[in-house]
Amino acid sequence: MKKSLLILGILIFVSFNNLKAQNLLAIPDTLSGTTFNLNLLDTNNVFFTGFTTNTFGVNTNYLGPTLFLNQGDSIQLNVHNQLMDTTTIHWHGLHVSAKNDGGPHIVIPPDTIWRPSFKVRDHAASYWYHPHMHHMTNLHATLGAAGMIIVRDTIEAALTLPRKYGVDDFPLVLQSKSFDANKQIVVHDAADSTMMVNGTIDAYLPTPAQVVRFRLLNASSERILNIGLQGNLSFYQIATDGGLLNAPVQLTRLMLSPGERAEILVDFSGMTGQNINLMSFASELPNGIYGALQPGMGAGQTIPGYTLNPLNGADFPLMSFSVVTPTTNPVTTIPSTLTTNTPWPIASADDFRTLTFTPVNMGPTAIQGPFLINNTTYNMGVVNYHIPLDNIEIWTLTNQSPIAHPFHIHDVQFYITEIAGVAPPPHLAGRKDVVLVRPGQTVKFITKFESFCDSMGMYMYHCHMLTHEDDGMMGQFVVDCPTSVNIDEINVGNNELLIYPNPAANQVSVKMQKEVVISSIAVYDFSGKRIIFENNINHNETVINLQEQPSGIYFFEINSNDKVFRKKISLIK
Numbered sequence: 075m076k077k078s079l080l081i082l083g084i085l086i087f088v089s090f091n092n093l094k095a096q097n098l099l100a101i102p103d104t105l106s107g108t109t110f111n112l113n114l115l116d117t118n119n120v121f122f123t124g125f126t127t128n129t130f131g132v133n134t135n136y137l138g139p140t141l142f143l144n145q146g147d148s149i150q151l152n153v154h155n156q157l158m159d160t161t162t163i164h165w166h167g168l169h170v171s172a173k174n175d176g177g178p179h180i181v182i183p184p185d186t187i188w189r190p191s192f193k194v195r196d197h198a199a200s201y202w203y204h205p206h207m208h209h210m211t212n213l214h215a216t217l218g219a220a221g222m223i224i225v226r227d228t229i230e231a232a233l234t235l236p237r238k239y240g241v242d243d244f245p246l247v248l249q250s251k252s253f254d255a256n257k258q259i260v261v262h263d264a265a266d267s268t269m270m271v272n273g274t275i276d277a278y279l280p281t282p283a284q285v286v287r288f289r290l291l292n293a294s295s296e297r298i299l300n301i302g303l304q305g306n307l308s309f310y311q312i313a314t315d316g317g318l319l320n321a322p323v324q325l326t327r328l329m330l331s332p333g334e335r336a337e338i339l340v341d342f343s344g345m346t347g348q349n350i351n352l353m354s355f356a357s358e359l360p361n362g363i364y365g366a367l368q369p370g371m372g373a374g375q376t377i378p379g380y381t382l383n384p385l386n387g388a389d390f391p392l393m394s395f396s397v398v399t400p401t402t403n404p405v406t407t408i409p410s411t412l413t414t415n416t417p418w419p420i421a422s423a424d425d426f427r428t429l430t431f432t433p434v435n436m437g438p439t440a441i442q443g444p445f446l447i448n449n450t451t452y453n454m455g456v457v458n459y460h461i462p463l464d465n466i467e468i469w470t471l472t473n474q475s476p477i478a479h480p481f482h483i484h485d486v487q488f489y490i491t492e493i494a495g496v497a498p499p500p501h502l503a504g505r506k507d508v509v510l511v512r513p514g515q516t517v518k519f520i521t522k523f524e525s526f527c528d529s530m531g532m533y534m535y536h537c538h539m540l541t542h543e544d545d546g547m548m549g550q551f552v553v554d555c556p557t558s559v560n561i562d563e564i565n566v567g568n569n570e571l572l573i574y575p576n577p578a579a580n581q582v583s584v585k586m587q588k589e590v591v592i593s594s595i596a597v598y599d600f601s602g603k604r605i606i607f608e609n610n611i612n613h614n615e616t617v618i619n620l621q622e623q624p625s626g627i628y629f630f631e632i633n634s635n636d637k638v639f640r641k642k643i644s645l646i647k
C-alpha cells in the first residue's frame with residue numbers, strides 16, 4: 075500500500091514536471107484605418123498566478139495593440155497620457171518629421187492628448203512604438219507602454235507571403251524582465267531572468283503545419299538574443315528593421331539586439347504534432363555582449379548580479395510552437411525574391427561623421443556605464459549635428475568600450491556598408507535603423523536625410539540599451555532647410571551676375587561679369603528640395619539644364635569666391 079502510494083506520488087510528480095505550466099501566447103489586438111486612439115494606462119496585470127503586477131499598458135493591461143499602417147495613407151494618432159508621469163511616444167523606425175517623431179522634446183504631460191499626424195512613407199516591415207522620455211525611457215518601456223507597428227505596401231502585398239495576422243503571421247515581442255519577490259517589475263538590474271513573448275511567460279503557440287511568418291522584435295531593455303530553433307532547424311529572414319530583403323536568407327541563428335526587428339519564415343510543413351522551441355542560443359554569444367557568459371571584454375569587466383542570472387551564456391527557450399494541422403489555402407513555399415534594395419553609392423556621400431563610444435569610467439567598472447558618444451553625454455539643449463536637407467552621409471561608429479552597443483538613429487533607415495572592415499552579411503544588407511557595434515569594432519552605414527527639415531526639430535541617435543540611453547549615451551541632430559527657401563528673392567546687385575532668360579523654358583544661362591569664376595550652383599524646387607548641384611565649375615559662365623523639370627518656381631544659389639547669390643527663376647514649358 076505504502077509502496078503504491080509512493081509510486082503514485084512519483085508518477086504525479088513526473089507528470090507535473092512534463093506538463094510544465096505553459097500559457098497560450100497572447101496576440102495583441104489590432105488597430106487599423108487612419109485614426110488611432112492610444113490610451114496610456116497605469117494599470118496592472120497577472121503574469122504569475124496569485125500575483126498582481128503593476129504595469130503600464132496601451133489600451134490594455136500590458137503592452138499595446140499592433141497598429142496596421144498602409145504606405146501612402148495620411149494618419150492621425152491621438153495619444154492620451156493617462157499615466158501619472160509625463161512621457162512621450164516615439165514611432166521607432168518610421169520616417170516622420172521631427173515634431174511628429176515623439177522624441178524627448180515632444181512631451182505629453184499627464185492627462186493630455188498628443189495628436190501627431192503624418193503620411194506613411196515607410197516600406198512594408200515591422201516597426202514599434204515606445205516611450206522616449208529622457209531618463210525615464212527604461213522605466214516606461216519596461217513597465218509596458220509599447221507595441222508593434224506593421225506597415226504594408228504594394229510590393230509586399232504582391233508577394234506570396236503569410237499575412238493573416240494571428241493565423242499564419244504573428245508578432246513576437248521578445249522581452250527579458252526582472253521581478254522581485256512580490257512579482258513587481260524591477261527596472262535597471264541584471265536579474266532579467268524571466269523571458270516573455272507578447273507579455274506571456276512560458277508561452278506556447280498552436281502553429282499551423284505550413285509556412286508561417288514571425289515578426290520578431292527585441293523589446294528588452296538590455297539583453298541581446300541569439301535566436302534559433304530547437305534542433306537547429308533553418309528559417310528564412312525576409313525583412314530587416316525597415317523593409318524587405320532582396321531575397322530570403324536561410325539562417326539557423328539570428329542575433330537580435332534591443333530595438334531590432336526581423337521578419338522570418340519557418341516552414342512547419344509535415345510537422346503536425348511536434349513541439350519546437352524558439353530558442354536563444356546565448357552560449358554561443360561571444361563575450362562583450364549583454365547576454366553572453368561575460369558581458370564585458372577583458373578580465374573583471376562585469377555588472378553586479380550578472381553572473382547570478384541563469385540566462386547569461388546559456389541556451390534557453392523563448393517560447394514553443396505546437397504544430398497543428400494546416401489552415402485552408404496555406405502558404406507552402408518560400409519566395410525566391412522579395413524586393414530590390416538600392417543603397418546610395420558610397421561616392422554619392424556629401425558628408426562623413428565619426429562617432430566614438432567610450433566609457434566614462436576606466437578600469438573594471440567601465441562596463442557599468444555611463445557611456446559617451448564623442449566624449450559627450452546627452453544634453454537636451456545642445457544640437458550635436460546640423461545636417462543639410464537631402465544630405466547623403468556615411469557615419470562611422472567605433473566602439474572603444476568593453477561592451478557591445480546597439481546604435482539607433484531616428485528619421486532615417488540606413489544601409490550598413492562595413493562591419494569590421496567587410497561588407498555586411500546578406501541578412502544585414504537591408505534597410506536598418508539599429509546596428510550592434512561590438513567592443514573594438516567599427517561599423518559604417520550610409521543614409522540620406524530627406525523629406526523633412528526643421529531647424530527646431532530634434533532627432534535622436536543613441537544606444538538602444540535603455541540603461542545606456544537613459545544614462546546619456548544619446549545625441550541629437552536637426553535637418554536644416556535650404557536657405558534659399560527662406561529667402562524669397564534677393565536682387566543680384568551691380569550686374570555682377572546675369573541669370574537669363576527669366577522666365578525660362580529649358581535652359582538657364584548663368585554668367586559672372588569680369589571673369590570671376592563660379593564655384594558651384596545649386597537649384598532648389600519650390601518645396602525646398604535640392605534638384606541640381608554642380609560643383610567645381612571653375613568658369614565664369616555655365617548653362618543649367620532644366621529640361622526634366624516641370625513648370626514652376628526654382629531657386630538658384632550661386633557660389634563665387636566668398637559670395638553667395640540667390641535668384642528666383644520661373645520655368646514655363
Ligand code: C2O
Nearest residue numbers: 164166333482534
Ligand atoms: Cu527605439 Cu530613439 O528609439
Ligand code: CU
Nearest residue numbers: 479537539542
Ligand atoms: Cu550601449
